[in-house]
Amino acid sequence: MNNVGGIDRIARVVVGVLLILATTFGLIGVWGWIGVVPLATGLLRSCPLYKLFGFNSCPIKKSE
Incomplete structure:
Protein backbone atom coordinates (compact mmCIF):
# COMPACT_ATOMS: atom_id res chain seq x y z
CA MET A 1 0.00 0.00 0.00
CA ASN A 2 1.35 3.43 -0.95
CA ASN A 3 1.66 5.93 1.89
CA VAL A 4 4.34 8.31 0.53
CA GLY A 5 3.28 10.77 -2.13
CA GLY A 6 3.94 14.10 -3.81
CA ILE A 7 6.53 16.43 -2.37
CA ASP A 8 7.36 13.91 0.38
CA ARG A 9 8.38 11.37 -2.25
CA ILE A 10 10.51 13.85 -4.21
CA ALA A 11 12.24 15.05 -1.04
CA ARG A 12 13.06 11.49 0.03
CA VAL A 13 14.60 10.63 -3.34
CA VAL A 14 16.63 13.85 -3.52
CA VAL A 15 17.92 13.56 0.07
CA GLY A 16 18.74 9.89 -0.41
CA VAL A 17 20.69 10.50 -3.61
CA LEU A 18 22.55 13.48 -2.14
CA LEU A 19 23.62 11.52 0.94
CA ILE A 20 24.82 8.59 -1.16
CA LEU A 21 26.72 10.87 -3.53
CA ILE A 34 21.75 5.78 5.45
CA GLY A 35 20.55 7.67 2.36
CA VAL A 36 19.57 4.28 0.96
CA VAL A 37 16.57 4.31 3.33
CA PRO A 38 14.88 7.53 2.14
CA LEU A 39 15.78 6.67 -1.45
CA ALA A 40 14.14 3.25 -1.20
CA THR A 41 11.03 4.52 0.60
CA GLY A 42 10.65 7.30 -1.97
CA LEU A 43 11.00 4.95 -4.94
CA LEU A 44 8.75 2.29 -3.44
CA ARG A 45 6.21 4.88 -2.22
CA SER A 46 5.91 3.04 1.07
CA CYS A 47 7.34 3.87 4.50
CA PRO A 48 7.08 1.31 7.31
CA LEU A 49 7.20 4.05 9.98
CA TYR A 50 4.30 5.88 8.33
CA LYS A 51 2.32 2.65 8.43
CA LEU A 52 3.24 2.08 12.09
CA PHE A 53 2.04 5.55 13.10
CA GLY A 54 -0.93 5.64 10.70
CA PHE A 55 0.40 8.54 8.64
CA ASN A 56 -0.20 8.93 4.91
CA SER A 57 1.08 11.69 2.60
CA CYS A 58 -0.65 10.39 -0.53
CA PRO A 59 -3.52 12.44 -1.90
CA ILE A 60 -6.99 11.21 -1.02
CA LYS A 61 -8.66 9.38 -3.90
CA LYS A 62 -12.23 10.45 -4.56
CA SER A 63 -14.73 7.73 -5.26
CA GLU A 64 -17.19 8.49 -8.01
Missing part, protein backbone atom coordinates in the same frame (compact mmCIF):
# COMPACT_ATOMS: atom_id res chain seq x y z
CA ALA A 22 28.31 12.80 -0.66
CA THR A 23 29.49 9.53 0.86
CA THR A 24 30.76 8.22 -2.47
CA PHE A 25 32.84 11.36 -3.04
CA GLY A 26 34.19 11.32 0.52
CA LEU A 27 32.46 14.52 1.63
CA ILE A 28 30.85 12.80 4.62
CA GLY A 29 31.53 9.61 6.53
CA VAL A 30 30.15 6.15 6.07
CA TRP A 31 26.95 7.14 7.89
CA GLY A 32 25.83 8.78 4.64
CA TRP A 33 24.87 5.35 3.32
Whole structure:
Protein backbone atom coordinates (compact mmCIF):
# COMPACT_ATOMS: atom_id res chain seq x y z
CA MET A 1 0.00 0.00 0.00
CA ASN A 2 1.35 3.43 -0.95
CA ASN A 3 1.66 5.93 1.89
CA VAL A 4 4.34 8.31 0.53
CA GLY A 5 3.28 10.77 -2.13
CA GLY A 6 3.94 14.10 -3.81
CA ILE A 7 6.53 16.43 -2.37
CA ASP A 8 7.36 13.91 0.38
CA ARG A 9 8.38 11.37 -2.25
CA ILE A 10 10.51 13.85 -4.21
CA ALA A 11 12.24 15.05 -1.04
CA ARG A 12 13.06 11.49 0.03
CA VAL A 13 14.60 10.63 -3.34
CA VAL A 14 16.63 13.85 -3.52
CA VAL A 15 17.92 13.56 0.07
CA GLY A 16 18.74 9.89 -0.41
CA VAL A 17 20.69 10.50 -3.61
CA LEU A 18 22.55 13.48 -2.14
CA LEU A 19 23.62 11.52 0.94
CA ILE A 20 24.82 8.59 -1.16
CA LEU A 21 26.72 10.87 -3.53
CA ALA A 22 28.31 12.80 -0.66
CA THR A 23 29.49 9.53 0.86
CA THR A 24 30.76 8.22 -2.47
CA PHE A 25 32.84 11.36 -3.04
CA GLY A 26 34.19 11.32 0.52
CA LEU A 27 32.46 14.52 1.63
CA ILE A 28 30.85 12.80 4.62
CA GLY A 29 31.53 9.61 6.53
CA VAL A 30 30.15 6.15 6.07
CA TRP A 31 26.95 7.14 7.89
CA GLY A 32 25.83 8.78 4.64
CA TRP A 33 24.87 5.35 3.32
CA ILE A 34 21.75 5.78 5.45
CA GLY A 35 20.55 7.67 2.36
CA VAL A 36 19.57 4.28 0.96
CA VAL A 37 16.57 4.31 3.33
CA PRO A 38 14.88 7.53 2.14
CA LEU A 39 15.78 6.67 -1.45
CA ALA A 40 14.14 3.25 -1.20
CA THR A 41 11.03 4.52 0.60
CA GLY A 42 10.65 7.30 -1.97
CA LEU A 43 11.00 4.95 -4.94
CA LEU A 44 8.75 2.29 -3.44
CA ARG A 45 6.21 4.88 -2.22
CA SER A 46 5.91 3.04 1.07
CA CYS A 47 7.34 3.87 4.50
CA PRO A 48 7.08 1.31 7.31
CA LEU A 49 7.20 4.05 9.98
CA TYR A 50 4.30 5.88 8.33
CA LYS A 51 2.32 2.65 8.43
CA LEU A 52 3.24 2.08 12.09
CA PHE A 53 2.04 5.55 13.10
CA GLY A 54 -0.93 5.64 10.70
CA PHE A 55 0.40 8.54 8.64
CA ASN A 56 -0.20 8.93 4.91
CA SER A 57 1.08 11.69 2.60
CA CYS A 58 -0.65 10.39 -0.53
CA PRO A 59 -3.52 12.44 -1.90
CA ILE A 60 -6.99 11.21 -1.02
CA LYS A 61 -8.66 9.38 -3.90
CA LYS A 62 -12.23 10.45 -4.56
CA SER A 63 -14.73 7.73 -5.26
CA GLU A 64 -17.19 8.49 -8.01
